[in-house]
Amino acid sequence: MKILYFAWLKTKLQMNGETLPWAAERPDTDSLVTWMQERGPAFAEVFSDRDVVRIAVNQEYIIGNTPISEGDEIAFFPPVTGG
Amino acid sequence: MKILYFAWLKTKLQMNGETLPWAAERPDTDSLVTWMQERGPAFAEVFSDRDVVRIAVNQEYIIGNTPISEGDEIAFFPPVTGG
Amino acid sequence: MIRIQQEAFDTGAEIAEISKGRTDIGAIVSFTGLVRDFNDGRNITGLVLEHYPGMTERELAKIEAEAHQRWQLQASRIIHRYGNLALGEPIVLVITASPHRQDAFDAANFLMDWLKTKAPFWKSEMTADGRTVWVEERTSDIDAARRWQK
Amino acid sequence: MIRIQQEAFDTGAEIAEISKGRTDIGAIVSFTGLVRDFNDGRNITGLVLEHYPGMTERELAKIEAEAHQRWQLQASRIIHRYGNLALGEPIVLVITASPHRQDAFDAANFLMDWLKTKAPFWKSEMTADGRTVWVEERTSDIDAARRWQK
Numbered sequence: 001m002k003i004l005y006f007a008w009l010k011t012k013l014q015m016n017g018e019t020l021p022w023a024a025e026r027p028d029t030d031s032l033v034t035w036m037q038e039r040g041p042a043f044a045e046v047f048s049d050r051d052v053v054r055i056a057v058n059q060e061y062i063i064g065n066t067p068i069s070e071g072d073e074i075a076f077f078p079p080v081t082g083g
Numbered sequence: 084m085k086i087l088y089f090a091w092l093k094t095k096l097q098m099n100g101e102t103l104p105w106a107a108e109r110p111d112t113d114s115l116v117t118w119m120q121e122r123g124p125a126f127a128e129v130f131s132d133r134d135v136v137r138i139a140v141n142q143e144y145i146i147g148n149t150p151i152s153e154g155d156e157i158a159f160f161p162p163v164t165g166g
Numbered sequence: 167m168i169r170i171q172q173e174a175f176d177t178g179a180e181i182a183e184i185s186k187g188r189t190d191i192g193a194i195v196s197f198t199g200l201v202r203d204f205n206d207g208r209n210i211t212g213l214v215l216e217h218y219p220g221m222t223e224r225e226l227a228k229i230e231a232e233a234h235q236r237w238q239l240q241a242s243r244i245i246h247r248y249g250n251l252a253l254g255e256p257i258v259l260v261i262t263a264s265p266h267r268q269d270a271f272d273a274a275n276f277l278m279d280w281l282k283t284k285a286p287f288w289k290s291e292m293t294a295d296g297r298t299v300w301v302e303e304r305t306s307d308i309d310a311a312r313r314w315q316k
Numbered sequence: 317m318i319r320i321q322q323e324a325f326d327t328g329a330e331i332a333e334i335s336k337g338r339t340d341i342g343a344i345v346s347f348t349g350l351v352r353d354f355n356d357g358r359n360i361t362g363l364v365l366e367h368y369p370g371m372t373e374r375e376l377a378k379i380e381a382e383a384h385q386r387w388q389l390q391a392s393r394i395i396h397r398y399g400n401l402a403l404g405e406p407i408v409l410v411i412t413a414s415p416h417r418q419d420a421f422d423a424a425n426f427l428m429d430w431l432k433t434k435a436p437f438w439k440s441e442m443t444a445d446g447r448t449v450w451v452e453e454r455t456s457d458i459d460a461a462r463r464w465q466k
Binding site: 190 | 326335344350460
C-alpha cells in the first residue's frame with residue numbers, strides 16, 4: 001500500500017509517504033489509524049486527534065471506516081486550505 | 084422648464100425634448116402629466132398608462148407628486164433596461 | 167470609479183489596473199455583460215443603447231457608494247457603454263476588490279442588480295427581420311433588485 | 317476546463333479566451349484570489365501551496381461538473397496554482413459563462429466555496445518574522461460551502 005502525508009502531517013513525520021505491506025491486523029482505515037497511533041511519538045501526536053486528519057483512499061475522500069487492500073493509495077492530510 | 088423624453092417615448096413623440104414655460108395650471112408633476120395627456124393623440128397614447136412612465140426631476144427619480152418650477156429639468160422615460 | 171463610454175472596454179486590462187502594485191487585495195470579482203444573439207425568443211443582430219447623460223453618472227455613483235457602505239471594498243469599477251453595439255461585444259463591466267471573497271461576490275451581484283433597475287439606460291434590439299425593438303423591463307430584474315432591500 | 321499549474325496566469329487573457337468568437341454568451345463572472353500581505357492578524361511575505369497531484373484534478377473536475385449540473389453554464393474555467401507565490405500574485409481563478417447573469421454569479425460563488433473545502437491544497441504562509449505557518453481551516457469557509465447543500 002502506498003501511504004501519502006501532506007501539509008503539517010508531512011512536516012511532523014518528516015516524510016512525504018512510505019510503502020507499507022498490507023497486513024491482516026489493519027484491514028481497514030480505522031485499524032490503520034490505530035496502528036499509526038501506536039507507532040511512536042511523532043505518529044502518536046499526528047494521529048492523536050482523528051477530527052483533524054482527513055483520509056483519501058485512491059484519491060477519493062472517505063467518510064467512516066473503509067476496507068483497504070494491497071495496491072491502494074492511502075493519503076492522510078489536514079483540512080484543505082486552498083483557494 | 085426643460086422637458087426630456089427617452090427611449091420609446093422619444094420615438095413616439097418624435098422629439099428628444101422641448102422647452103415649456105412654467106404655468107400655474109401645471110405646478111407639479113401630476114398636473115403636468117394630465118396636461119400632457121390632453122395635448123394630442125401621440126401624447127395621450129404615451130402618457131395613457133402612468134405605470135410605465137418614470138419621471139425624474141433634475142436628474143433624480145421622483146415618487147409621488149412633486150412640485151416643479153421654472154428652470155427644472157423634467158425627464159419622462161420607460162423602465163430602464165441597461166446592464 | 168465610474169465610466170460611461172461609447173467605445174468597447176477590455177475586462178482584463180480593467181481588472182489588472184485595479185490590483186496593480188497592491189498587495190492588500192485578496193479577492194477580485196468581475197461581471198461582464200455581453201451582447202448575445204438571442205433574447206426573449208428573438209434573434210438579435212445588434213443593440214443600440216440610449217442613456218440619460220448626467221443622470222446616468224449620478225445614479226451609478228449612488229449605486230457604487232451604496233455598495234461601499236454595505237461591504238468591505240478596497241476598489242470598484244463600473245463601466246457601461248452606450249451607442250451601437252455589435253454581437254459579442256461587452257456592454258457593461260462591474261469589478262469589485264475586497265480582502266474577503268464573499269464581500270467581493272455580493273457587492274458585484276448587488277451592483278449589477280441595482281444598475282439593471284436604476285441606471286437610466288434603454289436597450290433597443292435589431293432583430294434578424296430588420297426591426298428595432300425596445301427591450302422591455304423584466305420582472306426577474308425587479309425581483310433580483312428587491313433582494314437587496316434592507 | 318481545469319488547470320493546475322505553478323506559473324502565474326492572466327485573468328484577462330483567460331476571460332477573453334472563454335468568449336472568443338462566440339455570440340451566445342450573455343454574462344461572464346470571474347473570481348481571482350490573490351496573495352495578500354495580511355491574514356488572520358499576521359503580516360505575510362509570501363505563500364507556499366502544496367497539493368495532492370492526481371486527487372486535485374479529480375476533485376476539481378467533480379466540482380466543475382456539479383456546477384454545470386446545477387446552473388446553465390456555457391463554459392467554465394478553474395485554474396489553481398501551487399508552489400511559491402509572491403505577494404500580490406494570483407492564486408486561483410474561476411470563470412463562468414452563461415446566458416443569464418445570476419447563473420454565472422451563483423456558479424462562480426459555488427465553485428469557490430466548494431474548491432475552498434474540497435480541493436486538496438494546503439497553504440503555508442511566510443510570516444514577517446521568518447516563520448512558516450500552516451494556514452488553518454476557517455469555519456466561515458465550511459459554513460459557506462454548506463449553503464449549497466441540497
